Amino acid sequence: MDNRFVNNLKAVLEVLQSQFNEGSSLQHYRYLLIDRLAVVSELSPLYDEALQDNIAPELLAVIKRPELAHSLTSCPLLVCIAEPNEQLNQNLFVSALRQINIDYLTSKQYVCGFLASPLPPESLADELLNAGLIAGKALGRRFLPFYEPFTLDVLWHSYEAPKSHLGLLLPDDTHYYFINTNGDCCVFHAIDYEDEKEFAQRFVNPKLRFNLLNQAALYHLVVTWQDLCEQQKKPLSEQALSRIMALFYDPQATQLDNDQDRRAYVLFSLQYGQLMTNEELSKLIKEVIEDSHKQGQLGYLLSQRKEALSLLSQAQ
Incomplete structure (x- = not known):
């Protein structure tokens, strides 16, 4: 709790x-x-x-x-x-x-x-x-x-x-x-x-329609983020739902057609910071958006970029 x-x-x-x-x-x-x-x-x-x-x-x-x-x-x-x-x-x-x-x-x-x-x-x-x-x-x-x-x-x-x-x-x-x-x-x-x-x-309004359509995904993201915060022994970040909804609705996330890719984008952004501000991670996300063979793999691919994620986290 x-x-x-x-x-x-x-x-x-x-x-x-x-x-x-x-x-x-x-x-x-x-x-x-x-x-x-x-x-x-x-x-x-x-x-x-x-x-x-x-x-x-x-x-x-x-x-x-x-x-x-x-x-x-x-x-x-x-x-x-x-x-x-x-x-x-x-x-x-x-x-x-x-x-x-x-x-x-x-x-x-x-x-x-x-x-x-x-x-x-x-x-x-x-x-x-x-x-x-x-x-x-x-x-x-x-x-x-x-x-x-x-x-x-x-x-x-x-x-x-x-x-x-x-x-x-x-x-x-x-x-x-x-x-x-x-x-x-x-x-x-x-x-x-x-x-x-x-x-x-x-x-x-359009945002309301979008959010209600994706309510189940938003709920599971909040619960997952809460579980991750508990594992790391830190409190659920303030305004967690607001941050999750903003990331879920941002231009990069809405271009990710695969549900698991969008979920990974939100969770990695919460954990490490705005992914698109890092050149290596930004390039990777664009590749996943454009290459159908890489869709569904964003979480795995991001997890392999440990150095870039560490640099991004330090910049927060």
């Missing part, structure tokens, strides 16, 4: 407690958003049966994700942890932060985020479902599960000013908080739009 992530979560705990127990959020419903496609211990207060037994039914609401609507127990769940002008259910709130810690960089995370909204549970669930449908339609999909933490982190990094775009997903006067790959708390607030055409124009 990355110690910086743990330390950041401690700071997030204090920030969210302050946000949710004071000011305008105190007058709102406050929620956990849970993805029940993920796994949680049966001993956790967040376990589905525990929630059904201990929380009033009117404080729970299912987001009826279209492809899962035949099995509502698999659909995302809104859990109200405080009604307007009431203090947080501290047990559920702290359990949620603990679960985020447990689920760090897993492919499916149980706790997706926290919301504050004037809408009661069923109304908010309907609005979030509608947002996923509209976002999906804008991208040529049936539904966009934007609430999944890694998906939301990818969305966040697809804009220069993410709050000016992600807020389109929220109903009036609603605020969304999620924990990103670094353990930082990202926040966005509702933004109005006229119709679905305006939504699509403001929400979708």
Whole structure:
């Protein structure tokens, strides 16, 4: 586990407690958003049966994700942890932060985020479902599960000013908080739009399409880089996802047609520095791009250039 992530979560705990127990959020419903496609211990207060037994039914609401609507127990769940002008259910709130810690960089995370909204549970669930449908339609999909933490982190990094775009997903006067790959708390607030055409124009851009198309590859790169950092006994580099996405999207990487070559390009760049600034390595990468017989071998070929990699690393 990355110690910086743990330390950041401690700071997030204090920030969210302050946000949710004071000011305008105190007058709102406050929620956990849970993805029940993920796994949680049966001993956790967040376990589905525990929630059904201990929380009033009117404080729970299912987001009826279209492809899962035949099995509502698999659909995302809104859990109200405080009604307007009431203090947080501290047990559920702290359990949620603990679960985020447990689920760090897993492919499916149980706790997706926290919301504050004037809408009661069923109304908010309907609005979030509608947002996923509209976002999906804008991208040529049936539904966009934007609430999944890694998906939301990818969305966040697809804009220069993410709050000016992600807020389109929220109903009036609603605020969304999620924990990103670094353990930082990202926040966005509702933004109005006229119709679905305006939504699509403001929400979708080429970089977003590219990043969502390559989300699985980006996730595996982050996990691999985390494993490498652990092996080398160093923390996951700050803004790791941002750096990985920038490298994955840069002109050299996009010319590498082979998935393994692109993966090698990103990982070697993270480890040693910008490969294209070294003449020998730059020439090698261009050869792989142009020679079909060398495609799929970039990782191996780079590993043979130990002197050039060492010089590049020293220049960082």
